[in-house]
């Protein structure tokens with residue numbers, strides 16, 4: 001097994017005598033094993049320090065548990081060394097420690113010593129930003145997971161404890177499902193599968209997927225959705241549906257061979273209640289990708305300074321689960337900096353967002369962004385720049401034909417035969433209503449019919465429509481502005497939307 005990308009990166013930095021490196025990883029054991037390998041190759045002493053053990057046996061009895069004293073001892077070391085500080089992020093709140101670190105770093109420039117801070121979260125005091133290189137220790141890849149699986153299989157044969165029934169292709173499938181887990185999580189997931197099934201066979205994949213869902217839930221930044229929504233449940237929006245269907249094919253290996261780039265993502269702008277969120281869910285179920293909703297509120301929650309780290313972690317998790325759809329619902333709310341009391345300040349918001357944008361620009365993993373927004377004035381212009389996402393669609397109020405389809409869908413969903421209703425007339429009576437309002441009218445009508453002890457009729461629905469004031473009436477100005485804005489920047493999600501008609505008119 002060749003060295004990992006981050007191993008090469010770390011070794012290069014050490015050779016180049018970078019004094020201070022921050023290695024971000026949940027996997028202490030795995031990371032330490034890697035650093036040990038490097039120390040042997042470079043013939044440097046390896047010391048590791050933790051707040052509970054100090055330097056342990058590495059520096060004899062006097063080894064300091066106090067972080068300041070530990071830094072002093074490190075300063076006095078004469079020989080070339082790699083010094084690993086475990087969980088030191090917690091100590092770096094202290095101005096005295098920060099000062100000492102800066103002094104050390106200055107003195108290291110002419111020595112063969114490197115300090116490596118090893119921690120699961122990245123928190124860098126501003127004073128150290130310029131002195132420090134950050135390496136993300138990626139989760140184990142294909143090869144590492146493969147050797148893990150081989151080890152587990154070998155163990156079963158040695159101990160003869162459980163049967164293994166996996167073809168070559170099934171092994172590959174199982175290894176693929178383990179991606180996104182740390183090495184110890186992957187090991188646990190395999191053990192879990194063996195205990196559950198009394199053997200190791202292809203059904204382990206289901207156990208692993210369950211474990212992955214658990215892990216995503218625990219992260220609290222992402223929400224795992226079981227998307228069941230299908231195109232049949234979305235009325236109208238044909239051009240958008242066609243686009244999604246076409247893009248789905250661009251994830252295949254053939255598409256790569258053909259020279260197509262990996263799809264990046266989609267932004268749906270538009271009027272409230274017209275199916276933006278609904279469409280995001282259908283993307284995942286149509287492509288059979290897991291759907292992960294990024295919770296902007298959770299990203300900005302917690303301590304100040306944690307937001308960027310949260311964003312990085314969410315991105316890492318999504319990449320690990322890839323291919324997947326990463327759903328950012330109502331993206332402007334997370335980015336406006338005014339939504340919740342947790343949002344600390346505009347600077348934080350900007351930094352978090354720039355982390356996100358940089359990733360969008362550079363991402364190579366098949367994580368498809370499905371973002372929605374209502375309010376364009378809060379949307380950062382950088383997001384709209386070409387190349388960041390594949391396309392921007394404007395989702396307008398449904399036209400008459402679309403309203404017909406939406407009525408049909410929602411009447412059928414309430415277990416009534418749409419054929420019994422005059423859909424034509426319903427569509428005519430609901431000009432300016434959104435999909436959500438049409439759904440609401442059907443529900444109102446149903447409840448009225450129920451309270452009268454009658455079957456749902458055409459009249460019930462017409463009355464329910466009349467009793468509602470659609471948003472398009474109270475918000476007509478906002479909607480017009482949105483249409484104006486979108487007419488030059490977004491594609492219409494529907495072939496004959498009022499916007500398309502308007503464009504046609506102004507062109508003609």
Ligand SMILES: Nc1ncnc2c1ncn2[C@@H]1O[C@H](COP(=O)(O)OP(=O)(O)OP(=O)(O)O)[C@@H](O)[C@H]1O
Pocket residue numbers: 233234235236237270271272273274275276277278279372373374398406409434435436437439
């Ligand atoms: N085109 C449509 N076809 C069928 N149902 C629709 C359609 N548009 C909206 N609906 C119904 O309205 C509900 C709400 O729509 P959705 O949440 O997708 O709107 P949205 O555009 O995301 O609105 P918001 O901007 O308020 O988030 C959907 O779950 C669905 O039941």
Ligand SMILES: [Mg+2]
Pocket residue numbers: 276277278329330372
């Ligand atoms: Mg929505």
